[in-house]
Amino acid sequence: MNSFEKIYQHLFHMYGPQGWWPLMTMKKIGLICDYHPKDYNIPTTPSQIYEICMGAILTQNTAWRNVVQALTNLYHIHALDLKKTQAIHINRIKEAIRPAGYFNQKAKKIKEFNAFYFQLNYQIPSREELLSIWGIGPETADSILLYAYKQASFVVDTYTRRIFTNLGLIQEQMKYDEIKNIFEQHILADVEIYQEYHALIVQHAKQYYQKKDKYALDPLLKLPVLSPKSIQ
């Protein structure tokens, strides 16, 4: 087992299954943002796939709690309803997603994505196609592929950079695709593992990588695999 696999094992042992990507579900108490640990079958409907795509756009450089509010508002104006969303004016989208920030840009991104999504006809998009859409960068594209379409495309975010730079396994200045490739070369392509790994990285980062003075406290630094001579 290489360092990247050992770290995955360790994180999974620490935090358990994360149940990403969370979905909005209507319950008696109201609209709830629900995680679904160990259920790797989700998403099962086009509507759930679409909602994940919306969340992926809305969460760009934004805390998830703010995205939940935006998704809740979108739900109430029927913008998460595949039969109705195209007809909604962009200004109404803007009002709804305001809590998630960057609402002018993100409303445009949603409209751009919609134009693409509804001509897809339920096929699986390629990474290149997603990247060609205005507003969809590498991380958003990979999130959509991995969590909405169950394609084994590893997601790299700022937390991934932070943690693995601190562990000495990558260099800070590496480009997105470089880092993505390193992970994909070290970890056998598996949708469930890729989904869990990224979610675990985010969970772990929230414990040790919010502020710089905590980086040194990361228990992963003590893993034997990270001793100088065993780093590959």
Added chain:
DNA sequence: AACCAGGACGTGA
């Protein structure tokens, strides 16, 4: 009260 959050795009050099 700065600082950050599950980034991406536009610009000038």
Added chain:
DNA sequence: TCACGTCATGGT
């Protein structure tokens, strides 16, 4: 290519 500036709300 690359380093910056911009986009925006809400919690700590």
